[in-house]
Structures are given as C-alpha cells and as structure tokens.
Amino acid sequence: MKVAEAVGRALSASGISHVFGVVGSGNFHLTNAMVAAGSRFVAARHEGGAATMADAYARMSGTVAALSVHQGPGLTNAVTGVAEAAKSRTPLLVLAAEVTRPTSNFHVDQEALARAVGAATARVTSAEDAVEQACEAMRRALHERRTVLLNLPLEVQTLDMPDGAPIPAPPPARRAVEPAASDVTALAEVLERARRPVFVAGRGSRTRGGRDALTALAERHGALLATSAVARGLFHGNPWSLDVSGGFSSPLAAELIQAADVIVGWGCALNMWTMRHGRLIGPEATVVQVDDDASALGTHREVHLGVTGDVELTARRLLETGGGPRQGYRSADIATAIAERVRRRDVPYEDTSSRERIDPRTLSIALDDILPGERVIGVDSGNFMGYPSMYLLVPDQDGFCFTQAFQSIGLGLATTIGAALAQPDRLPVAALGDGGALMGAAELDTVRRLGLPMVVVVYNDDAYGAEVHHFGPDGHPLDTVEFPPTDIAAVARGYGFEAVTVRTRTDLKAVEDWVAGPRSAPLLIDAKVVRDHGAWWLEEAFHGH
Numbered sequence: 001m002k003v004a005e006a007v008g009r010a011l012s013a014s015g016i017s018h019v020f021g022v023v024g025s026g027n028f029h030l031t032n033a034m035v036a037a038g039s040r041f042v043a044a045r046h047e048g049g050a051a052t053m054a055d056a057y058a059r060m061s062g063t064v065a066a067l068s069v070h071q072g073p074g075l076t077n078a079v080t081g082v083a084e085a086a087k088s089r090t091p092l093l094v095l096a097a098e099v100t101r102p103t104s105n106f107h108v109d110q111e112a113l114a115r116a117v118g119a120a121t122a123r124v125t126s127a128e129d130a131v132e133q134a135c136e137a138m139r140r141a142l143h144e145r146r147t148v149l150l151n152l153p154l155e156v157q158t159l160d161m162p163d164g165a166p167i168p169a170p171p172p173a174r175r176a177v178e179p180a181a182s183d184v185t186a187l188a189e190v191l192e193r194a195r196r197p198v199f200v201a202g203r204g205s206r207t208r209g210g211r212d213a214l215t216a217l218a219e220r221h222g223a224l225l226a227t228s229a230v231a232r233g234l235f236h237g238n239p240w241s242l243d244v245s246g247g248f249s250s251p252l253a254a255e256l257i258q259a260a261d262v263i264v265g266w267g268c269a270l271n272m273w274t275m276r277h278g279r280l281i282g283p284e285a286t287v288v289q290v291d292d293d294a295s296a297l298g299t300h301r302e303v304h305l306g307v308t309g310d311v312e313l314t315a316r317r318l319l320e321t322g323g324g325p326r327q328g329y330r331s332a333d334i335a336t337a338i339a340e341r342v343r344r345r346d347v348p349y350e351d352t353s354s355r356e357r358i359d360p361r362t363l364s365i366a367l368d369d370i371l372p373g374e375r376v377i378g379v380d381s382g383n384f385m386g387y388p389s390m391y392l393l394v395p396d397q398d399g400f401c402f403t404q405a406f407q408s409i410g411l412g413l414a415t416t417i418g419a420a421l422a423q424p425d426r427l428p429v430a431a432l433g434d435g436g437a438l439m440g441a442a443e444l445d446t447v448r449r450l451g452l453p454m455v456v457v458v459y460n461d462d463a464y465g466a467e468v469h470h471f472g473p474d475g476h477p478l479d480t481v482e483f484p485p486t487d488i489a490a491v492a493r494g495y496g497f498e499a500v501t502v503r504t505r506t507d508l509k510a511v512e513d514w515v516a517g518p519r520s521a522p523l524l525i526d527a528k529v530v531r532d533h534g535a536w537w538l539e540e541a542f543h544g545h
Contacts (some may be wrong), residue, residue, distance in 0.1 A: 001160070001161045002029065002157065002158055002159065002160060002161065003124065003127050003130045003156055003157050003158070003159045003160075003161060004029040004030045004033060004152070004157040004158070005029060005030075005033040005161075006033075006130060006131055006161045006165065006167075007030060007033070007124060007130055007131060007134045007152065007157075008029070008030045008031070008032070008033025008034040008036075008037060009033050009034075009036075009037045009167065010131045010134055010135055010167045010168065011034060011039075011066065011093070011095075011134055011135070011138060012033075012034045012037035012038050012039040013037065013167055013170060014135055014138045014168070014170045014171060015063065015064065015138075015142075015170050015171070016034070016039055016063075016064060016065065016066045016093065016138070017038075017039055017040060017063065018039065018040050018042060018054070018057055018061075018063075018065050018066070018421065019031065019034050019035075019039050019040070019041050019042070019054075019065070019066040019067070019068050019095075020041075020042045020044060020050040020051070020053045020054040020057070020065065020066070020067055020068070020418070021041070021042075021043070021044065021047065021050045021054075021066075021067055021068035021069055021095075022043065022044055022045075022046065022047050022050055022069065022070065022074060022077075023043070023068070023070075024069075024070030024071075024074055024097070025070070025097075026070045026071040026074070026097025026098075026099075026106075026152075026154055026157075027068045027069060027070055027071075027074070027095065027096070027097045027152075029157065030068065030095060030097075030152060030157065031068045034066070034068075039066075041068075042417075042421065042446075042450070043446070043449075044414070044443060044446055045442035045443055045445050045446055046077060046442050046443070047067075047069050047070075047074050047075070047077035047078035047081075048077055048078055048079075048080055048081050048410070048414070049081070049413070049414040049417075049440060049442065049443040049446065050067055050068075050069070050078065050081070050414075051067050051078040051079075051080070051081025051082050051084075051085065051094075051414075052081040052084065052085075052403060052411045052414035052415055052418065053414045053415075053417050053418035053421075053446075054066065054067040054081075054085070054092055054418060055081060055084060055085040055088070055090045055092055055403060055415075055418065056378065056401050056403060056414070056415045056416070056417070056418025056419045056422070057418035057419070057421055057422045058085075058090050058091055058092050058418075059088070059090055059401060059403075059418075059419075059422075060376065060398060060401055060418070060419045060422035060423055061422035062207075063091075064091045064092065064093055064138060064141050064142050065091075065092055065093070065418075066092070066093045066094075066095055067081075067082070067092060067093070067094045067095065068095045069094070069095070069096050069097070070096075070097055070106075071096065071097035071098050071099050071106045071110075071154065072099065072104075072105075072106035072107065072108055072110075073106070074096065074097070075094075075096045075108070075110055075113065075149075076108065076113070078094070079113065079117060080406065080408050080410075080411075081411065081414070082094055082114070082117055082119055082147060082149075083117035083118065083119075083406050083408075084403050084405055084406040084408060084411060085119075085147040086117050086118035086119040086146075086147040087117075087118055087405035087406050088203075088230075088403070088405040089145045089146065089147075089203075090145075090147055091141045091142055091145050091146065091147075092141060092147040092148070093137060093138055093141045093148055093150060094114070094119065094147065094148065094149040094150065095150050095152060096110055096149060096150070096151055096152065097152050097153075097154060097157070098110055098123075098151040098152060098153045098154065099153070099154055100153050100154075100155070110149065110151055111123070111149070111151065114149035118147070119146070119147040119148065119149050120140060120144070120146045120147070120148045120149070121148070121149045121151065122134075122136065122137040122140070122148060122149070122150045122151070123150070123151040123152075123153070124150065124151070124152050124153065124156050124157075125153075125156065126156065126159075127156070127159040127160060127161055127162060127165075128162055128165075130156065130159075130161070131161075131165060131166075131167060131168060132168060133150075134150060135168045135171070137150040138171060139171040142171055142174055143171070143174050145174075176292070176310035176312070176313050177292040177308060177309050177310045177313070178309060178310070178313055179290075179307055179308065179309025179310075179313060179314045179317055180307075180308070180309070181317075183305075183307040183308070183309065183314075184307075184309075184314065184317045184318060184321065185321075186305055186307075187264075187288060187290075187305060187307055187314075187318060188318055188321045188323075190262060190286055190288060190304075190305060191217075191221045191223075191262065191264075191318070192221075192323065193262075194221060194223075194261055194262035194286075194328060195261055195328065195329070196259060196260045196261045196262070196328065196329040197218075197221055197222065197223040197224070197260060197261070197262040197263075197264065197328055197329060198223060198224045198225075198226060198242075198245075198256070198257050198260040198262070198263050198264070198329065199214055199217075199218050199223045199224070199225050199226070199264050199266060200226045200227065200228065200245050200257075200263060200264065200265050200266065200268050200270070200274065201214055201225070201226070201227045201228070201231050201234050201235070201266045201267065201268060201311075202227070202228040202230065202231050202265060202266065202267045202268025202269060202274070203228070203230050203231060203267055203268070204266065204267015204268065204290075204291060204292065204310075204311050205227075205231055205234060205266045205267040205268070205311045205312075206230075206231050206234060206267075206397045207312065207397075209312045210234075210266070210267070210311045210312040210315070211234050211235065211397065213311070213312045213315035213316050213319070214266060214311070214315050215235065215238065216315070216319055217315045217318055217319055218240065219325065220319070220323065220324075220325050220326065221325075221326055221328050222325070222326045222327045222328015222329050222330040223240075223264075223328055223329060223330075224240050224241075224242055224256060224257075224260075224329045224330070224334070224338075225238055225240055225241045225242065226241070226242040226243065226244065226245040226249075226253065226257060227243070227244055227245065227268075228244070228245065228246065228268050228269070228273075228274045229244050229246065229248060229273065229274070229389065229402050229404070230400075230402045230404075231267075231268075231397055232244050232389070232394060232397070232400040232402070233394035233395065233396045233397045233398070233399045233400050234396070234397040236393070236394065236395055236396055236399075239335060239338065239339065240330060240335070240338065241338075241342075242256060242257065242338065242342055243342060243343070243344075243390070244389075244390065245257055245274050245275070245280060246273045246274040246275065246276055246280070247273055247276060247386075247537040247540040247541060248344075248386050248389055248390050248537055249276075249280075250341065250342055250343065250344050250346075250347055250390075251341075251347065252337055252338070252341040252342050253342055254276070254280060256329070256334070257280045258279070258280055258281075258282055259282060260282060260285055260329070261282070261284060261285055261286065262285065262286045262288065263280075263281060263285055263286070263287050263288070264288040264289075264290065265287075265288065265289045265290065265291075265303075266290050266311045266314075266315070267290065267291055267292070267311040268289070268291075269296065269299065269300050270287070270289060270300055270301045270303075271300040271301075272300065273541075275300075275301060276540060277540075278301065281301075286304045286305070287301060287302070287303045287304050287305075288303060288304065288305045288306075288307065289301075289303045289305075289306050289307070290306075290307045290309060290311060290314050291306075291307075291308065291309075292308065292309060292310045292311070293308075294306075294308040343393075344390040344391050345361075345364075345365045345368065345391050349361055352530050352532055352533070353504065353505070353530065354530065355503065355504065356503055356528065357503060357528045357529055357530040357531070358502060358503060358504060358505065358507075358527060358528065358529055358530065359529070359530050360384055360387040360459055360527075360529045360530070360535075361387060361391065362505060363387070363457075363459075363502065363508075363527050363529065364387040364388055364391035364392060365391055366505055366508050367391075367392060367457065367508070367511070367525075368391055368392050368393055370508060370511050370512055370515060371392070371427060371429060371455065371511075371515065372427050372515065373393070373395055374395060374425070374426045374427060375392070375394065375395070375399055375426050375427045375428070375429050376394075376398065376399050376400070376401065376416070376419045376420060376422075376423045376426040376427070376428050376429070377389075377392055377394055377399060377400050377401070377416070377419075377428075377429045377430075377431060378401045378403070378412055378413070378415035378416030378417075378418075378419050378428070378429070378430050378431070379400075379401075379402055379404075379412055379415070379431045380409055380410065380411060380412025380413070380415075380430075380431065380432040380433055380436035380437075380440075381404055381407050381408060381409045381411070381412070381433075381436065382409055382433035382435060382436060382459075382464070382465060382466055383433070383461075383464075383465030383466040383468075383469055383534055383535050383538055384431070384433045384459035384461075384465060384529070384535065385404075385431070385433075385535075386535045386536065386537045387431075387459065387535065388429075388431030388457065388459075389402070389431075392429065392431070398423055399423075399426065401415050401416070401418070401419040403415045409433065409435050409436040409439060409464075410435075410436045410439030410440045411436070411440070412430055412431065412432045412436050412437075412440065413430050413432060413436075413437070413440040413441075413443045413444070413447070413456065414440060414443050415430070416428050416429070416430035416454065416456075417443060417446055417447060417450070417452065417454075420452050420454060421450075427453065427454075427455065428452060428453070428454040428455070429454070429455045429456075429457065430454060430455070430456045430457065431457050431459070432456065432457065432458050432459070433458070433459050433460075433461070433464075433465065434458055434459070434460040434461065434462060434463075434483075434486065434488060435463075435464050437456070437458045437460075437488055438486065438488070438491075441491060441495075444456075444491075444492060444495040444497065444524075445495050447495075447497075447522050448495050448496040448497065448521070448522060452522060453519040453522060454522040454523070455511075455514075455522070455523050455524075455525065456492070456497070456522065456523070456524040456525065457525045457527060458488050458524065458525065458526050458527060459527055459529050460486075460488060460526055460527055460528055460529060461528075461529050461530075461531040462482065462483050462484070462485050462486070462531075463478075463481055463482045463483060463531060464481040464482075465531065465534070466534075466538060466541075466542075467481040468481055468482065468531065468534075469533070469534030469535075469538055470534070470538065470539075470542050487501075487526070488524065488526040489501045489524060489526035492524035492526070496521060496522075497521060497522050497523060497524045498514060498521045498522070498523045498524070499523070499524040499525075499526065500514075500523070500524075500525055500526070501526045501528065502525055502526065502527040502528065503528050511523070511525060
C-alpha cells in the first residue's frame, strides 16, 4: 500500500464523512482512497467553492470536514475559503498535495500561505510516520477547533507503507472545559445583583444542550436573550428573544440591549459587529464573557469578568448554585414590546417598489411567507445581506449559516450547498447579491448535479451596492461599481434550474407554484431590487473598515 492510500483510509476511519474538492493528479489517489474507505466526496467546480462548502458543512454538522486540493494552484484557488474557515475557527482539514522542488511550476510556500490566513499547518514526512502525522492533524482540527493544512509531498505519497503499519483509532471526542468554582461563584453574584440582564449567545453556544441550559438560567434571572449573527435561531420561539444583537438588530432590540445593566457573552466574541463598536453597551453595564478558550476573553472588548469554561457546563454549574427565580428584565410591558416590535418585518417602512424593481424588504417578507419554515439559509456578503438575514425566519441554530468572518463576497452559494448537505431534510435557501452570484455561478452546476432542491434568491441591483450607497452620497463617480443589467435567470436556466425574474410582488406567484410542485429542479429568483437607499446596517459596517 502506498502512503496516499494509507493516509486516505486512516482519515476516513478517523471520522471524516465528507470531503469536498477538485481532483487533480496530486490528490487523485488520496481522494479515491477516502471514497473507497467510506467518505463521501463532493466535487465542486472551483476550489474556492469546495473550501466554503467544507466550511459550511463542518459548521452545520458539528463534525470535522475535509478539503482535498491539487498542489500549488489548487490550494491558492481555495485560499479565500480557507481564510474564512480559519477566522471562524472551523474544524476543517485541508489536504493539499505539495511539490518541494523550487523549480517546479507548481511550487509555492504552502505552509507560509496557510499561516498567512490563520490556518495551522502539518506535513507528512515519511512512510513510517505518515498515518500518525495525518491523524494528529485531524486531532488538532477537532480538539483545537482549528483549520489545519496537511501538506502531502508528492514524493512521500508514492512511498510504500511498512508492512503491518497500524491505523490509529479515531480521536476521542473533544472534552468540555470545566469552569473554575471561583468563577462560577463570581458570575452567580453578578447575576444576583442584575436588574436588567441580557445574555448574548455566540458560536460557542450553538448546541441544543447550550440552548437549554442558557434558557433555564435566563428564566431564573429574568434575562433577555439575544445571539450573534452566527448563532441566529438559537432562541427561536422564545418570547424573551431579541433575535440578533448588533448591526442587524431591530430598533427595539438595540434599545433593550443598550439599557442592560449586565451583558453576558456566552461563547461570543462581543466584537464590533455584535456590540456595534461598543455602542450597545451602556456606560454602567457590567460585561461578562464566558468562553472555553481563555485567549478569547477580552480580545475585542474589555470585560469586568472573564470565565474560562464550556458554555453549557458553566450555565449548568450556575443553575446548581440555587436561588429562586427573579423578574429581572422580564416585565409585562417588555413582553408586549418584544411580541409586537422585535422582528425586522414588524418595523414600519416606506415601500419604494416600482413596476420595474421591488423593495428588498417587501421581497423578503413575501418570501418568508411563501417558503416552508423548515429551511437552512446561507447568505452572501453585500448591501443586501441584512434583508435575508433578518427577514427570513429560521427554525433553530441549524437553520442559518453565516460565513462572514472574512467579509468576502462570492461565498454564499457554496455556503448553502455545504449547509444543505449537512441538513438534508430542510429546504436550502441561498441569498446572494448579483455580484456574489456571478462570482460563484460555476457552483450552480454543483447544485443541479447533486439534485439539491435549492432556492437561490439573487437581490439584483446591477451593482456592488455597498460601495454605491457608501460613496455615492459624497458625489464620487460610481462607474467602477455599476454594471449593465444581467439576465441571471437565463444563466441559471443554462445550468438546468427553473428560474423566474421578479420585479413586482405578483411575479412571486411562480415561486408559490414551485413550492407547491414537485421541485424536480432547483429554483433561481432573479429579483430586480430597488437601489434608491442603502441597507439600515450599512454605515455601521463601514465603521469597521
């Protein structure tokens, strides 16, 4: 057996069920070995799409996913998706063939490339150690929640494995970090004094156990519940949920968070997006952060108390301290206000739709009513992104995949493909701008080839809308960010989609028909949206540039 085959078999045995990629000569045998050992290979049309699919799959499945790429350009094509995964601390294993001769046209310093975007690195160096080195990279991705590049030199891949070389056992599950008793006591004292506590749950809370523990703790202390964007849906259906904290917040949610006297970030970075550059934190508020990574505490925001511990474990230790229920922030008036005004769709607006273009708010509200509730939504980046993110409801934390740590456009379609494969019983909905849709259009083929019953919604303003609305008011020329109209519906039909162009609310009848029908082909909605105003969250976003 060659090293390539042995490594592939071992990685499959270690728990990698899905590997995404584009196969070339350098990763051909490795990928085939993983497939033969039981892993599913998902072929993308571009390595960048494959990287993002793998990232999204890992996020929505709670497992380590793998990306398999050719040496040199295979990896460089994937770098943006790898950067997004690394910044998001996605447990992802990047398997890259490697040439070590500097004279090769495929040669780049792959290790330096990975480090430059925040990924960890490893390398297979010999036949004797290959399997253990590969499995150690897998363990690191799992236990450290890291994106890890495993370089596989071509000359090592072709070596013969020693006779009788064992395949290591799968790595044990990641162990939850127990909080210190003194930290639990300190946080309990903070919560006992709180009159208007708000819990903000982030990526580290995105489990059913975390949700249940936080819900019970919030009930005891009368806390309102919010999430960062990546954890949206965690508290769906809870009458005390404020939905998303940050730039996407409704006016009511922002008002209530700003008035909190205690804010606890649970597995949440409390970064500039989630806290609106700190403006959601009142001057007298006590800020607490709970995270199982001690280095994350206070990274983005000064905190009065930092607790190193797993979110669910920490919440349950607090519940064990006893104490009776308190009203806290939960009054009848607050309950009424949340019921009536916390959703974005309940915020009044002037509908600026015309006969040629539809208001993105009107479009999003209508789609929310038409599309089935059991959905998983992936969102690209751009001026439009707040509309699907906040107007389309999601059933739980597994209904929303938000690959925005790097703020790259063009990732939304691949994001939704990965999320759809991880949540196969839900309707996948990809929300894209026209710029991101055209960047990622090659993966329309992947949607059709995989038979995914996906709805792709393109908020099409024929421009890079964020730049138009940021620079346009100051009189800057916009020729570089505006484009002639593109018939994206026709492009989708070429890939085998059903497609509809939407200019008015009545055009959405075709979407209703598709939902009611056999859904034998995916659907693309080319929505010609108005371009007379920027999204409510846009200027907030540009403060961070």
